[in-house]
Amino acid sequence: MLLTLIIFIPLVLGLLACAVVPARQMKYAALGILVLDLLLSVYAAAFAFDWAGATQTVEIFGTSVETAFQLRAHVAWPLLSQFEISYSVGLDHLSMLMVLLTTVLGIFGVLCSFKAIEKREKEFYFHLLLLQTGILATFSALDLFVFYMSWELMVVPLYFLIGIWGSKDRLYATMKFVIFTLAGSLMMLLAILWMYYNGAQTYSYEKMLTLGMGEQWRFAVWPFLGLMAAFLIKVPLWPLHTWLPDAHTEAPTAGSVILAGVLLKTGVYGILRFAIPLFPYAAVALAPLFTWLAVIAIIYGAMCAMVQKDMKRLVAYSSVSHMGFIILGVFCFNAQALSGAILQMINHGISTGGLFLAVGMIYERRHTRLMSEFGGLAARVPIFAALTMVMVLSSVGLPGLNGFVGEFPILVGSMSNAPILAAAREPNSIYAILRQTNYTWLVASLAVTGVILGAVYLLIMYQKVFFGKLDKQENKELLDLNGREVFQLAVLSLAALFIGLFPQTLLKPINHTSRHLLEVVSVPLSFGQENEPMRYEGTEEHGDEHDATGEHNHASAPASDERAGES
Amino acid sequence: MIGQFQTFVPQVALDQVLPFAILIVGGLLILALDALLEAVAKMTPERRDQTLTLVTGLVLAGAFGTFAVDMLGANARPFLEGAFRADEFGHLGALLIIGTALAFVLMAPALIKRRKLPAGEMYTLLLFSVAGMTLLTVANELITAFICIEILSLSLYVLTGIDRRNRRSSEASFKYFILGAFASAFLVFGIAFLFGATGTTQLFGDGRAYDEMQTAEKIGRPVQLPTDIANYNMGINEVLYSGQRIVYAAQPVSEVVEGQIVTHPNVIATLAPLNPMWLFIGFALLFVGLCFKLSLAPFHMWAPDVYEGAPTITTMLIATASKVAAFAFLVHVVEALSFWRFFPAGASFIISAVAVISIAWGNLGAIVQTNFKRLLAYSSIAHGGYLTIAIATLIHPEVFSDLGRIERVRDAIVFYLFAYTLMNVLAFGIAAYLGRQGEGEISNFRGLFHRRPAIAVAMSVAMVSLMGLGLPIVGFWGKIYVFKEAVDVGLIALVVIGALGSVVSAFYYLRVVVEMFMRDASADAEAGTVPQGFAYPLVIGLSCAAIVIFGFLPPLFFVLGGRG
Structure with missing residues (x-):
């Protein structure tokens, strides 16, 4: 019940607020709703969730199931229960962390829109709240149908957010985003139907695990790829990433923050939650493929970022690069890399979310994002420069900040992903072919260049914008951050610092998850x-x-x- | 048949003909009232139109009621000498058709007033076409089915061109008529071949011959049909099952039974080997004829012009009700023909090809449309393609050997038709409501959200439902029902093509949403006038609510349809 409340409070109260709150006050209502949601989720994490991870036995459609999920709700869908469809939600360590990330970043999505959004405010905040519900439902769905629906529910508000409040080419960007996402989710839908008819006979994820479908689907590659298509488009992994820079560039700041901070994580989450546990054999067999795609994404994203003139586009490409690290970490299949990848999911939410906030703040002041329009801002807006510096360094991966503790284990782990080699025993099989391509040292060293390139493009951006001569007249009149803006960046900076210094707090639950996955x-x-x-x-x-x-x-x-x- | 007319006095039971009788007599009544109300009762034209609308509504409501209480029994037994056979599918299809016609009657008065159309003719034709459609959903005999198709088509040709002062309407009517007549020729030709191949025009027999053949197969004796076959009222399904066709003899037939020559003076029919080629040609021609009626590619050329030119509510009728009827007939034909063991192998190719071409052509063609009604025409071609996937599933050998699965596939088709009808009634209803603004270019919708937010939201519901992806509304479930059965028998390629088509369709459906929500209206956009009264909001509101409600509880449809 608590989890259901957390999921639906934004939607229900948002609808209510639309009805009673005047448009100018809508932002405060939205903020209030999201703060309430955050408090509830913090309460859930602190008091209701058992971090020791005890399992419980429950009954799902006549089968006794041992489940590690907590805060569960399970209601058979009326009239559809013969297909074993149910409203079924629950959290484990991974999804609990993701829910917390979502509820935290949602607040920043509202805060950064206070001044930026001036037209059609009611709709804007309603869509933001609807997006929140969609994301939360995605992170907690335990029924594949509910998961699919929430997955699609996320698309709708973002479609409107980009399409109505975006910048110049917003219609092109929003259409591209929707079509990419829909293509992916259709593949996922086909895979889900395939699973239902090939042994599962249920849409309940927990029941599928209990039935041991992973063993039964040992040779199923296509349905695995169907799921992966949806998830990798969302991540997005090269070569499926092309919608992301457009969507980011055209989206309003709030859209970018939520998109980069949380939405991209749903892709990785889907891989960790559904694709790998349901198809472990295919995942292991194709792991070298995804590691290579990830390496390409790391380098390609970084190189694209280097040549951008638009700051927002640069940060978007840096996202492609950083998400490549996460996918690399996932598909190395060892404890270090996996934990690093999950930690990096949170880190990326904080640092890239922060960078998008910073770019949004500049944009609000100057209505341009071209780096050539700036220079020497550090002298004029010192607080802003300092806080942005923290975000940039966190994204670069400076030791002591959060980026480092995420990326370093991934790189170390990628060096030692030997077990994939062990899988390649059968001659002439796809395993053996992929084995040929699995040079771990090469993967690791290529991935490391991504870190270096990351430092290059981000620091160059910082240098171009904040250092040098303050020569443009408009820049001389810039105002420094106000309290609301300082609050946003400061909170994220502190979080970055905290995770960088005490990664153990997060790594403990994360290790729990990665151990589980490695099993x-x-x-x-x-x-x-x-x-x-x-x-x-x-x-x-x-x-x-x-x-x-x-x-x-x-x-x-x-x-x-x-x-x-x-x- | 020949030579046996004396036994062919049909035994008519009132309950079997009542629903249809209501419609046909109602149509005649309107015709009479139209003439009399003004001349005898001295009504003003306005008052007369109102009365006619009311009477038509009552007639349709009566027909709906008689169908809803299951007058026909829906027990899949042929009645009226085998000419009709009401199964659950036909029953639900008829309800859908009458429901659409009720929406038509609700929306018609505004159009009649605006364009000064002859109400009497319109309602008479509506009732006749509805009679044709509902009869077609339960038709069990090919000649009867052909007559039903002609009744509904001829009425629709005139309804298309009823706006005589509109040149596009006349042009559409003419086009529809020429191509429709062409298609009818194919139909007749196909029926002739099927008759030549099997010796009967009845689709399903009364089951006695089938039972006997099955018993024979079970106990292992060779299939041997009784010689007084003519009394058995055999259908194509039973003929195909035995692999023999009925031959009608002019003379009494003699045979040797236990060494004795026995003469059967009353027998006029006997069995001879079946020629599969004729049968196949017959089906192919019949299918082509139906493809015209269903506007399936590559026989869809008339659809965009007719959809655009016809009065919007007529377009709605053509797009929904006539397709429901034709699909019901197609389902019954392929079901009967599936008793021929080779049928799926040969027919699945043409059926799948039509499905693929329709999906591809419909979706790609829709991308470049700028006119809203033409867009919906292409969209309906694509939807026909998705439904044809279900037909291909239905004749799959794996399905046909399993009664439960046949049932599921038929459920999928009828649910899809239901969803499709709802979405199109909503979309065309809104287009008709907005009048000039809704029926023309898509760009007319620009900024609609600011002028009429409720209508814009309802239109988005229709568009997203037509897109049939993602959100759990009715169009999505229709697609799920169809796709999952196809996946179940392994028609993955078709489903993948259908899925890709749906992704393409997102582009043009969402373009309408983009126009309504994301672009601001140009300065010269006027709000436009809309018809007063409750009728349009009622149709739009009801269909919109149904789309959402059945989206959350799709099986509710079957529960309401009488399945416990």
Whole structure:
């Protein structure tokens, strides 16, 4: 019930506010609603959620299911229960973190629009609140149909946010965004239908896990790719990224912040939540493919960012690059890289969200985002310069800030993604072909260049805007940040600093999640090994007692999970 | 049939003909009232039109009621000497058609007043066309079906051109007539071939011969049909099952039974080997004829012009009700023909090809349209394509050997038709409501949200539902129902093409939404006048609400349709 409240409060109260609150006051109403939502989610995280991660046994459509999800709600859909469709939501460690990220960043989405949005305010804030509901539902859905619906629900408000309040080429950008997303989600829909008819006979994710569908779908590649198409478009991974720079550039600041901060994470979340656990074999087999795409995305995104003249476009391409790191970390399948990737999901929300806020603040003052229009701003707006510096450095990955603690484990982990090699035993199989391409050292070293390039383009941007001579007349009259703006950037800077200095607070729940995921893929990872006990770095503490025949199924997962919990 | 006219005095039970009788007698009544009200009762033309509207509404409501209480029994037994057969599909289809006609009657008065149209003719033709359509949904005999198609088509030709002072309307009517007549020729030709191949024009028999053949198969004796086959009222399904066709003999037939020659003086029919080629040609020609009526590509050329030229409410009728009827007939034909074991292999190719071409052509053609009604015409071509995927699923051998699955696929089709009807009634209803602004260029919708926010929201509901992606509204579920059955039998390629088509469709449907919400109206845009009264808001509100409600509870449709 608490979770359902958290999800639907923005929508329901937003509708109510639309009816009773005058347009000029709508922003305060929206802020109030989101603060209430944040308080509820903090309450849920602090008091209702059990971070130790106890499992419980529940009954889902006549099957007794052991589930790690908490704060669950499960109601069979009226008249559709024979298809086993249900309104089913719940949180585990990963989704709890994502819900917190969403509720936090939602507030910034409202705060940064206070002055920027002057026309059709009611609609604007309603769409922002609707977007919040869509994202929260996506992060907590445990029924594939509900997940699909929430996934689509996210598209609608963003479509309007970009299309109505965007800048010049907004219609082109919003159409491109919608068509890309719809193409992906249709592939996902087909995959979901395929799953239903090929053994699952249910849309309940928890039940699918219990039924051990991962083993049954050992050779299913196409449905896995169908899911991945939807998720990777959302991430977005090269070469599916082309909608992102357009959408970001044209979106209002709030749209960009939410888009970069939270929406892109839904793609990674989908991979971690659904694609890998449901198709562990395909995920392991195709992992080299995704690692290579990720490497290309890292470098391509960075190089594109280097040549941009528009700051917002630059930050958008930097997003492509940084999301590449996350995908790389996910598909290395070892504990370090995976934890780093999940941590980086939060970090990217903070630092890129902050950068978009900063660009939005400049844009509000000068109505241009071209770097050539600026220069020497540090002298005129010192507070703004200092706070932006923190965001830039956090995005670059300076040790001591959050970017470092996310990217470093990914790079270390990518160096040692040996287990993928172990999977390549069958000659002439796709495994063996992919093995040929899996040079871990090459992957890692190419990815490292992404960090360097990141430093180059971000620092060059900072230099062009804030240093040099203050020669433009308009820039000499710029006003420094007001309290509301300082609050936004300061909070994000403090968060960046906090995570950079005390990553353990977040890594603890994150490790819980990544351990869980590695359990799921441990059998596929050892698939094809004859008599060799599986050993690889990073997961020794629980990866070594699997028998080598590859005949394990998921029934062993809870047992080893307990051991992991003890250690 | 031949030579047996003496036994062909149809046994008519009132309950079987009442719904249709109401419609036809109602049509005649309107015709009479139209002449009499002015001359005898001395009514003003305005008053006369109001009375006619009221009477038409009552007639349709009566027909709806008789269908709704299931007068026909919907038990899939042929009646009226095998000419009709009401199953659940035909039953629900008829309800949909009458529902659409009710929407037509609600919206017609404003148009009649504005364009000074002859109300009596319009309502008479409406009732006749509805009679033709509802009869077609339950037709079980090819000649009867042909007559139904002609009744509905001829009425629709005239309804298309009823706005005589509008040149586009006349042009559309003429085009529709020429191509429709052409299509009718194909239909007749196909029917002739089917008759030549099987010896009967009845689709489903009364089941006695089928039962007997199945028993024979079960106990392992060779299939041997009784010689007094003519009394069996055999349908194409049973003929195909036996692999033999009925041959009508002029003389009494003799046969040797246990060494004795027995003569059957009353027998006029016997069985002979079936020629599959004729059958296939017959189906192909019939299918082409139906493709014209259903505006499936590549036989869709008339649709955009007719949709654009016809009065908007007539377009609504053509786009929804006539398609429901024709699809019901197509479903019954392919179901009967599927008893021929080779049928799916041959027919699935043409059916799938038509589906793919319709989806591709409809969706790509719609992209470049600037006129709203032409856009909907192409959209309806694409939707016909999605429905044809379901037809391809229906004849899949895997489906046909499983009664439960046939049921599911038929459910999918009828639900899709329901969804499609709702969305189009809403879209055309809004277009008709906005009059000049709604029926012309899409750019006329520019900034509609500021002028009429409720209408703009309703139109977005219609567009998103037509798009059928993502949000759980009725169009989405229609697509899910169709696609999931196709995935289940492994028609993945068709489904992927359908899915890609839907993505393309997002582009042009959302363009309407973009115009309404995201562009500001140009300075010279006038608010326009809309018809007063409750009729239009009622149609728009009801269909919009139904789209949303059935989106959350799709199976409610079947519950309301009488399935417990």
